[in-house]
Amino acid sequence: xxxxxxxxxxxxxxxxxxxLIFICLLVAFFYTFRSFSFxxxxxxxxxxxxxxxxxxxxxxxxxxxxFYSDKKNIRKKNILFGKFxxxxxxxxxxxYLYNFLIFLVLFxxxxxxxxxxTVIILLxxxxxxxxxxxxxxxxxxxxxxxFLSNGIITLLCFALIYSFKxxxxxxxxxxxxxxxxxxxxxxxxxxxDYYPDKLANQKTTxxxxxxxxxxxxxxLLLNLPLFLISxxxxxxxxxxxxxxIILTLWFFPKVNKKIIFCLFIIFWTFICIFYLI
Numbered sequence: 001x002x003x004x005x006x007x008x009x010x011x012x013x014x015x016x017x018x019x020l021i022f023i024c025l026l027v028a029f030f031y032t033f034r035s036f037s038f039x040x041x042x043x044x045x046x047x048x049x050x051x052x053x054x055x056x057x058x059x060x061x062x063x064x065x066x067f068y069s070d071k072k073n074i075r076k077k078n079i080l081f082g083k084f085x086x087x088x089x090x091x092x093x094x095x096y097l098y099n100f101l102i103f104l105v106l107f108x109x110x111x112x113x114x115x116x117x118t119v120i121i122l123l124x125x126x127x128x129x130x131x132x133x134x135x136x137x138x139x140x141x142x143x144x145x146x147f148l149s150n151g152i153i154t155l156l157c158f159a160l161i162y163s164f165k166x167x168x169x170x171x172x173x174x175x176x177x178x179x180x181x182x183x184x185x186x187x188x189x190x191x192x193d194y195y196p197d198k199l200a201n202q203k204t205t206x207x208x209x210x211x212x213x214x215x216x217x218x219x220l221l222l223n224l225p226l227f228l229i230s231x232x233x234x235x236x237x238x239x240x241x242x243x244x245i246i247l248t249l250w251f252f253p254k255v256n257k258k259i260i261f262c263l264f265i266i267f268w269t270f271i272c273i274f275y276l277i
Contacts, residue, residue, distance in 0.1 A: 003094045012063060012095075013055040022051045024154075028161035042113050043164065049109065050160075053102045054129065060095045062133040099130075117163040125156040141203050147190070151183025174229040181242070184222035187215050188249055216250040 004012070025047045029039060103126060110119045131137040132149055139149040158175045159168045190197070190206040198207050206215055223246065226239045 004091050012060050028158045032162045057099050057102045058129045065133045117168050121160045121163050128153050143208055146204050147183050147186035150186045151179040154182050155179035177225045181223045184219040187219050
């Protein structure tokens with residue numbers, strides 16, 4: 001078995017997302033406890049384990065399953081795992097081994113230190129992360145569910161932390177609406193892969209609809225419910241800004257997508273923070 005080096009482990013894990021994941025989990029913690037004074041050593045270790053292990057669990061499966069379609073994707077030729085993409089299949093056995101170990105570590109840790117709700121939410125989260133790319137379900141190729149599953153994963157991340165103290169059945173409406181809005185951005189991102197996805201015969205929502213205006217209209221529609229919870233003035237202005245970002249992407253498609261990605265990370269961090277104030 002050919003083992004993956006630490007550097008390749010990081011490349012597959014998309015380390016650029018580590019800060020976003022860590023911030024999102026901390027925001028979820030703050031939402032639950034209204035203070036970081038309750039953040040004990042066990043909680044911090046669990047959050048760090050999620051931050052650094054879950055991305056590999058998610059993206060390694062995605063990269064393996066999409067290996068041949070990604071080879072046709074010009075956008076992915078020279079980024080991230082693309083630097084050793086041609087050797088990826090030789091690491092297949094070790095990737096599955098590492099993923100099993102990641103599952104074991106997270107499952108045992110939650111079983112020892114947390115309640116049954118937390119264990120169930122963790123299992124659901126790992127289920128959606130794995131089968132987002134893996135067969136036989138492969139959510140990313142199921143019409144509508146390809147982007148909604150992103151919202152479900154976001155919701156489960158919040159619910160996981162929320163379950164430390166409260167029943168998951170009492171999760172506030174705002175978290176559901178924020179998760180739904182975040183899922184809609186998958187539709188925008190998926191348009192970047194429209195041609196390679198179509199070439200690979202991947203039946204995504206964007207490929208099926210094949211109309212930019214319908215995609216952006218749907219994205220806008222999924223973000224409008226945020227006004228139902230925009231009781232805070234700062235949060236309300238952020239919601240307005242969110243609508244402006246969507247309209248900008250819609251009518252100015254040549255805008256730099258890397259800048260938009262960075263703004264997206266910063267913007268949604270503030271949306272979540274100011275929703276809590």
